[in-house]
Amino acid sequence: MSKDALIIRGARQHNLKNIDVKIPRDQFVVITGLSGSGKSSLAFDTIYAEGQRRYVESLSAYARQFLGQMDKPDVDLIEGLSPAISIDQRTTSRNPRSTVGTVTEIYDYLRLLFARIGRPHCPSCGQPISRQTVEQIVDQILALPDRTRLQVLAPVVRGRKGEHKRTLEEIRQDGFVRVRINGEIREVTEEIELDRNKQHNLEIVVDRLIVRDDIAGRLSDSVQTALKWGSGIVYIDVIDGEELMFSENFACIDCGISMEELTPRMFSFNSPFGACPTCEGLGTRQEIDPELVINPNLSIDDGGLIPWRDSKSRWLWAMLESVCKKYEIDTAVPLGELPADQVEILLYGLGRELISFPYTNRAG
Incomplete structure (x- = not known):
């Protein structure tokens, strides 16, 4: 069995013309081509079908009776084939939290497996965790x-x-x-x-x-x-x-x-108890780039705060004016000349501190 490549010889399934293919293992591989060139015939009807067939054959006779038996694809040889997963193109999600594991629901079974038979160990000394009296x-x-x-x-x-x-x-x-x-x-x-x-x-x-x-x-x-x-x-x-x-x-x-x-939610990046506290399970996080927010050569009055420069929202301007008044931020001074603590307030806010400000809408 090949350990570094998936080798296919004599593939004739559907419109494949007795082709030989060598696909590297453990890499992201894209099969591309014109419509009708045999992409699906190779990926789904040959590689996936043979992987699924071999998996079913490895089960007991009792288990096989509950699963549909797949026909062997028209191919001479397939070497280096791992267990295969096929994802229906119509069920893919745009949710940034979705992975191959969640879409195929394998992730749920893995979480149950780790929660039920997992044995916790101390992250400091590596010893098995036990109960305390x-x-x-x-x-x-x-x-x-x-x-x-x-x-x-x-x-x-x-x-x-x-x-x-x-x-x-x-x-x-x-x-x-x-x-x-x-x-x-x-x-x-x-x-x-x-x-x-x-x-x-x-x-x-x-x-x-x-x-x-x-x-x-x-x-x-x-x-x-x-x-x-x-x-x-x-x-x-x-x-x-x-x-x-x-x-x-x-x-x-x-x-x-x-x-x-141990509970299944500890192994879920969709749960706050298992997710990374920094990215909250998304794999990315948003941060402020000060260079994209302020123009150090301009004052607030001259449009130095770029998000406010073209804003016509009276609500936003009333809020900004109140903050500047409370913290004595000079709106006529270029932002690059303001003290660092005042720029910090403009960029990142006041934390949990609350301030009130007057606002009158167009209706009075």
Whole structure:
């Protein structure tokens, strides 16, 4: 069997005229030609058909009875043929997240395979990840520096859409005082309204502690409560430090690194739990090129901000004028002479800071 090429000899399927072809393996190969020249006959009716036929023949007699048997294509020899996948031209998607695996649905089975039989290992030391007991979790927390302030959190909603009113009501009835919703601490007595169409993270603030030698009993009770509400997972939010995660399910005993139990969504780039946090599973990301946005030789009044130069939107101009007024940005000075922090505001905005500005539409 050829290891570096797919060799086809004497292909006569449909309109192929006894051709011999050698196609390199592990490379992107395009078959092109005039209409009726035999492209589909070679790719689909010869190469794919033979690959599918060999695959079906490798199955048991019981399994073969449920699959259609394909005829052997009219060809003398095919060597170096791997299992073949054929994608219908009519089902291709323009979604940038689509791949050969997702279009053929093989990706779904691979995710299930990795989630069900996969064995997690510590990314630091490489040892297999094992479960942690309450005592082990407490010992690791008590190993933090003395006087460390922390919160014991129980994750009850992780990346799920909905208003979660019933969950919040159960938390209130059980006597808890605070929750953390999407990173923000809220009192449970507040009127909490969540967008039902957005994903939310909700954790119960089970306890607030300062690390000392005499808190072991209280800490153990709090950890057990958090594990119960968090389905075996507890977060330790170290004030002015990193957030730690411990699990009754999987954790490295040597390094203390914890993981959630393997689920199919961890292996999906379409899920925020499996996607790259930088590109969000798209493989690309958008960034601002300052040279395409500003002309350093012109002021804002003279059209130095290129996106605003031809804009007739009174809304955009009102917003820009308010920002310039609040941060004392001189609109008559060339942008190249403005302080760097002012240019930063014009390019990237104000972060989470909000400002109000007057705006009157054409209707008054």
